[in-house]
Amino acid sequence: MASAHAKTTRPGEIVRTLVMGIWLPAIFLAGLLGAFLPAFHHPTPHHIKIAVAAPPAATAQLQQRLDTAVPGGFTLRSVDSAAEARSAVLNNDAVAAFAPAPHHAQLYGAKADGVALETMVRQVFTSAAQSAGATLDFHELVPTRPGDTLGTSPFYLLMACTLPAYFLVVTMQRAVGFGRRAHVATLVGGGAVAALACYLTGAYGMDAIPRHPLSLVYLFLLTQSVSLTSYGLVSFLGPLFPGASVTLFIMLSVPSSGGTVPVDLLPGFFRFLHPVLPMGNAADALRNVDYLGERQLGRPTAVLCAWVALGAALIVLGYVKHLRRLVREARAGVTEYVSVPPAEDPSVELPEPVALPPHQHHFGEQPPMLTGRVGGPAGEPLPGVTITVTDPHGRQLVHTRTDRHGEYAATGFHDGFAVVVAGAPGREPVATRLLLSTETPPVNQDFVLMPHRPAVPGHASSH
Structure with missing residues (x-):
């Protein structure tokens, strides 16, 4: 039998929970399909610069043949000699250099520009040389490193x-x-x-x-x-x-x-x-x-x-922006405070505000943001005093007790104002409002709890 206090989840809350849970995986899906796949599935040359050791007229004829075979794939530039063409590759002014010849054309490449790019250039110019009745000799000018x-x-x-x-x-x-x-x-x-x-x-x-x-x-x-x-x-x-x-x-x-x-x-x-x-x-x-x-x-x-x-x-x-928000909160009082959780990757569960042992902080653990000591009117420590930290709207953030030295510590708070209440049986409770921030040293807040004052007979209000 269902509990009478069970809450009914509204459709809007279900949708919001699903959206918050799947938005980052959806970005990965969209990125892999919309970016990786279009970029990698069919590499195609686009205006690859080639230095050609040939007169401008011969270079223009070769450009026309390449445009027919691979439209927009190559941009040829005529140079005076094979040495100048090779220098263009070495100076990164061209991806490859081509020196046409009746029987043995020469192609100079740079593997350092990318193995896939060099392979495609060799294939295209091998076909171009063969169509002209020549063979192609390839020379590597800029190899990759051994590793x-x-x-x-x-x-x-x-x-x-x-x-x-x-x-x-x-x-x-x-x-x-x-x-x-x-x-x-x-x-x-x-x-x-x-x-x-x-x-x-x-x-x-x-x-x-x-x-x-x-x-x-x-x-x-x-x-x-x-x-x-x-x-x-x-x-x-x-x-x-x-x-x-x-x-x-x-x-x-x-x-x-x-x-x-x-x-x-x-x-x-x-x-x-x-x-x-x-x-x-x-x-x-x-x-x-x-x-x-x-x-x-x-x-x-x-x-x-x-x-x-x-x-x-x-x-x-x-x-x-953070400082301006704190100033606005201080001027407006507690009614304007809105707790903002730190940003997170949805796959990471972030900690909530927690109590800490006052004297046991180890390397790698979060340092305290709030510390203090609770004592009596004579300065004696009061162990077991309840310390409750709430946000200004009354939502409980931390609930702990003082140790045998009357001390307490807590951390994990988001920047903003909080209310700290100290109370114990037989003692008058004390509350104070503090500004907690990761940008400042830990806030130390001590309390002195006075014994309850006995009621004076005859002073009760009559209605």
Whole structure:
């Protein structure tokens, strides 16, 4: 038999619960189907730059034949000699160089631009040479590093920087006893550790990226672009920030990065995103450091620094917004207080405000936000006193008792005002209103409980 006190769940509440539970998986589904699949399912060349060691007229004829075979796939540029064509590849002004000849045409490529891209260029120009009655000799000008035979190892190192940077922001939302400065310091320190681990693994463990300090710098800038921007979004999007971060730094960044499918083979939308999002710029920076002698680093450096600056600006604006809210609450009193839970990834269960042992704080545990001592009028400690913390609307947050020293501690509160009540049998209860914040040191609130005053006969009110 159902309890008479059982609550009936309304359809609107069911819908809201379902929406809050499935919105992030829905973003992953939409991203995989709407971004990864279109980007990767059919790589097609788009205006791939080729230097041709031939007169302009012959180059124009070859361009016409290629446009017929692969419309819009290649953009040919006539140069004076095969040496100049090779220099264009080495200077990253062209993806490949072609020197036509009656019997043995020459093709010069750069595997460092991407194995898939080089393979497609070889196939197309092999067919073009054969149609002209010649064979094609291929020469590799810019091979990949020994530990990067497929040209994709840097992509996985970039992923190893991006995902921990995002998840560190998510898990730091559990550290509600940490202030904003502690959060930011942890994000910077965690990013430095992740970048160093990726650098040592990729450069010394695998020989997949150059052993150059700039490689470490760009890996670190990528972690900060992701973590600081994600953390900055928390103040403005609240529990919805994971959706924005996942969309920006995973669903759009991965397919547009050029790490698995070269940029020249991606659809136009992802080619547009490549120079804008941080992962693509970090990929270009690593490649330029490795294969171009540190040339062409201006744009990747500027974009990555811009993302870091955006994250810092969002954090500062969020702090200003937080201060203004506290000022409004202080001026309006308790009636305007609305408890706002910290942002979270829906897969992570965040802690509620909890009581702590006053003298047993271990490494890794949340530090106390509220401490105090309860004593009698003579200063004697009062053990077993009930401490109740409520929000200004009376909703109970923490219920605990003082220890044998008359002390108590609690943490896990969200920034704002709270009411603390101390009471014990035979004692007059005492209550006070406090501002609790992760941005300030723990609040210490002591209480003195006076004995109940005996009722005086004859003073009872008569009606």
